[in-house]
Amino acid sequence: MADVMIFHYRDDDNFLSRMNPNAKLLALLSFSVVISSMDSVLVIPFALIPLVLAFAVRLPFREYLAGSLFFIIIALIMIITGYLSEGDVIKALCPAAAFLSMVLFSMLLTDSTVPDELARSAGSALSHVIGRSAYVLSAVIEITLSMIPLIIDSTVGMYEARKARGDSFLSHPIRSLCQFTTGILADLLDKAEVYIDALYSRGYDASKRRWSPGYRLSDHIVMTLSILLIVSRFIFL
Numbered sequence: 001m002a003d004v005m006i007f008h009y010r011d012d013d014n015f016l017s018r019m020n021p022n023a024k025l026l027a028l029l030s031f032s033v034v035i036s037s038m039d040s041v042l043v044i045p046f047a048l049i050p051l052v053l054a055f056a057v058r059l060p061f062r063e064y065l066a067g068s069l070f071f072i073i074i075a076l077i078m079i080i081t082g083y084l085s086e087g088d089v090i091k092a093l094c095p096a097a098a099f100l101s102m103v104l105f106s107m108l109l110t111d112s113t114v115p116d117e118l119a120r121s122a123g124s125a126l127s128h129v130i131g132r133s134a135y136v137l138s139a140v141i142e143i144t145l146s147m148i149p150l151i152i153d154s155t156v157g158m159y160e161a162r163k164a165r166g167d168s169f170l171s172h173p174i175r176s177l178c179q180f181t182t183g184i185l186a187d188l189l190d191k192a193e194v195y196i197d198a199l200y201s202r203g204y205d206a207s208k209r210r211w212s213p214g215y216r217l218s219d220h221i222v223m224t225l226s227i228l229l230i231v232s233r234f235i236f237l
Helices: 021-036 040-056 061-067 069-086 089-112 115-130 133-164 173-201 217-235
Strands: none
Touching (some): 021 040, 021 089, 021 217, 040 089, 069 089, 115 133, 133 173
16 A cells, blocks of 8 residues: 555655744745635736645655545536636636645645644744643644544555455445444544553643744744735735
8 A cells, every 4th residue: 555645744854844833834824815815817826836835845746646636626626616607717727726725735734844843833832822721722733633644544544455355335335435434433533542542651741831943034034924925915905
C-alpha cells in the first residue's frame, strides 16, 4: 500500500518548515478570507500563490493527488453546478479554484508543521489574552490535529484490507457502507484510547505552560503582510 501523505507532517528542511506556525496559520486564514470574498477576475491569479509555494517546497504531488480525490470531486461538482446556474465558464471555475487553493494551502500548513508545535504556538499567543485557558485550548487543537492523520490512515487501511479480501461494495452497497463505517469508528476508538492512555502515563497537564517556537524576521514580515491583506480587503470591499 502506498504511503498516505495528505494532511501529514513531512520532515523536510525548507523555508516553510522553518517558519513559526502562527505565521503560517495567520497566512492561511488571511488567504482564505480574501480569496473567498474576491471578485471572479482576481480569484484564479490569486489561487496560484499556494501552487507556487507547493512547487517551491517540492510537495509530492503524486501522493497528495491520490489522497485528494474527495476534494477534486467536490470541485468538479462546484464547477458543474456553477455553470448550470450562471452559464459562465469563468464564474463556474472561480469558486472551485478558490476551494482547491484553500485546500492546497491547508496541505502546505500540515505538510510543514508538527501538530504539537502549532498547538503550542497558538496557546502561547492566546495566553496573553485568556491566560492559562489558552494552553487547554492548544491541547485540544493538538489532539484534534493528531487525530486527522489517524482518520485518513484508518480509512485507507480499512479500504485496502477489504479490497485484499475481495469484498465488493457494489454487491451490497448499504451493508458494505455500514460495515466499512463501523470498522473505521471501532479502529479510531481503539487508537484514541491508546493515545489518551499514553498522555495519562506521561502525567500530561493540559493547562501547563509549554515551550513554543520563536519568531524570525521572515515570520514578522509574513504576519504583517497577512494582516495588511485582510485590512486592505475590507477597506476596498
